[in-house]
Amino acid sequence: MDCAASIGRTVGQALVDQLVIQGVRHVFCVPGESYLSVLDALRDSPITVTVCRHEGGAAMMADAVGRATGTPGVAMVTRGPGASNAMVGVHIAHEDSSPMILFVGQVDEGFRDRGAWQEMDLRASFGGVSKWVGELDDPGRVGEVMARAFSTAMSGRPGPVVVGLPRNVLAQADRSTDGHPVRPVEAGPDxxxxxxxxxxxxxxxxxxxxxxxxxxxxxxxxxxxxxxxxxxxxxxxxxxxxxxxxxxxxxxxxxxxxxxxxxxxxxxxxxxxxxxxxxxxxxxxxxxxxxxxxxxxxxxxxxxxxxxxxxxxxxxxxxxxxxxxxxxxxxxxxxxxxxxxxxxxxxxxxxxxxxAWSQVATPQPGEVNLGEVMVWLRENLQPDAILCNGAGGYAAWLHRFYRFRELNSHIAPASATMGYGPPAAIAMKRLYPDRQVVSLSGDGDFLMNGQEFATQVQYGLPIVNLVVDNASYGSIRLFQEREFPGRVVATDLKNPDFAAYARAFGGFGATVERTADFAEAFRAAEASGWPAIVHIKVDVECMSPGATLSEVREKALAAR
Known part of the structure; x- marks a missing residue:
């Protein structure tokens, strides 16, 4: 006998019904046994579920949806380790004023405060980086809690909300009343x-x-x-x-x-x-x-x-x-x-x-001039193309030489968080399947969430991922040379063949070692119709559009 059918609508089903009422079209998740009732309800809902390879990636996708649409992006993760991994996305949404809701599977209520398996105090853990942390612990308040979560995420300065879902409560009979679609209060100037x-x-x-x-x-x-x-x-x-x-x-x-x-x-x-x-x-x-x-x-x-x-x-x-x-x-x-x-x-x-500042790429050492790559993208991408990136020295060329034309054509964290590009690109391609979506990452940046390339392949999302490889945590090394010239430590990287990495997952891969080869590689990546990685190898001397690494070091030494 189907126990859920015998008790009518469960709390898990009621939660999903509220998501539909609030207009949620996408949920990004890493599944967990702590919220199986919700996952089961999502199976029969009109919501598109994207299963991710890491909770941080799922939370970043939710943040990207929130910043692009103005309505909360939704991520779901399990308790303890899953919630901890998702913290990075919540922090981004908090810093960047993006509306998002993170649902976290939680231990049974009867196991609270016993150090139960994967138990986590959500209020203590997320209280400083979210607008509200709630628990859906009453089967009679599902509509109320969900309405508050959406309203809080969008009101005033938008931001993240975290809602805990005790496992045993999700399977209980729902006793709540459905909420209405939440519209944020929009203050106007007098x-x-x-x-x-x-x-x-x-x-x-x-x-x-x-x-x-x-x-x-x-x-x-x-x-x-x-x-x-x-x-x-x-x-x-x-x-x-x-x-x-x-x-x-x-x-x-x-x-x-x-x-x-x-x-x-x-x-x-x-x-x-x-x-x-x-x-x-x-x-x-x-x-x-x-x-x-x-x-x-x-x-x-x-x-x-x-x-x-x-x-x-x-x-x-x-x-x-x-x-x-x-x-x-x-x-x-x-x-x-x-x-x-x-x-x-x-x-x-x-x-x-x-x-005058941004028109012509400045000369750079090595065979690849990253400024010229950005100028090519500026002149060849569609006006509404969406560029997603994380953090690293490579972004300086993007900010200087690329020109954004349309709203939401740039999805990137002002918190400068690494690993953001690949998951954000997934969210944007899910939202806007007909727009060009390009992810731009550094080598260390990409491998913070490079596993989400598997998600791109799983859903057949034709995203071009540009990976700029200088075999270094470049921005940190730049600061290192300014403050401790010549004393390089903990910033060198041994990288894989990123084009081979793409092929291993079932995508398209190409390597660029000269500026002149970039256009052909990019066009081939797009023509493949598959998620693609274009591995761009640049000289480690290229740390900013305005100065080489050696020039920064020499200036720092001269100042001593």
């Missing part, structure tokens, strides 16, 4: 704040807009473009938020990330009005907190953020406006510009500076 901002703009002579954060959509992005055009404002994007403003737009001033253009940094420092929209202006975009004084910036700062608690937390703005980008951007676009714009021509100059 008329008085907009009038004050309009007056401040009219008085300004050197304004600049810095855009970042989450809660953007196509409409708000388009409104931001209109606002910039009407007011002739230069617009910079925050670290790894370049997709929020078209890089070819004549008002685009560049990326305030690692290795930012010196002219852009100088422009922000010289501004008499900084309009920060959506972002928090953390350490990286603030260039080590040197752009704006803390707590009281010397220049006038207008900070627009969806979470009122963020306003004044780090910087005391001249004008604080609690509003989500989806509400703020259209309101900004509706403002009337002054009759005479006191900063006329500055946007054009800023854009020209950006083009």
């Amino acid at each position: 008329a008085a704040a907009l009038a004050e901002l309009q007056a401040m703009l009219a008085e300004s002579r050197r304004p600049i807009v810095i855009v970042g954060g989450s809660r953007w959509d196509e409409a708000s992005r388009a409104a931001l473009h209109r606002f910039a055009e009407r007011f002739a404002l230069p617009v910079a994007t925050s670290y790894r938020r370049g997709h929020l403003f078209d890089a070819w737009h004549p008002n685009y001033a560049g990326d305030l990330g690692l290795g930012a253009s010196p002219k852009l940094v100088a422009r922000v420092k010289a501004a008499d009005l900084v309009l920060l929209v959506g972002g928090r202006m953390g350490q990286v975009p603030a260039q080590g907190y040197t752009l704006l004084d803390i707590p009281a910036p010397q220049t006038r700062l207008v900070h627009i953020h969806s979470d009122p608690d963020e306003l004044g937390q780090l910087y005391q703005p001249t004008l604080a406006i609690p509003a989500s980008p989806r509400r703020a951007a259209p309101a900004l676009a509706a403002l009337a510009p002054p009759a005479q714009i006191g900063w006329a021509g500055q946007a054009a100059t800023a854009h020209a500076d950006y083009l």
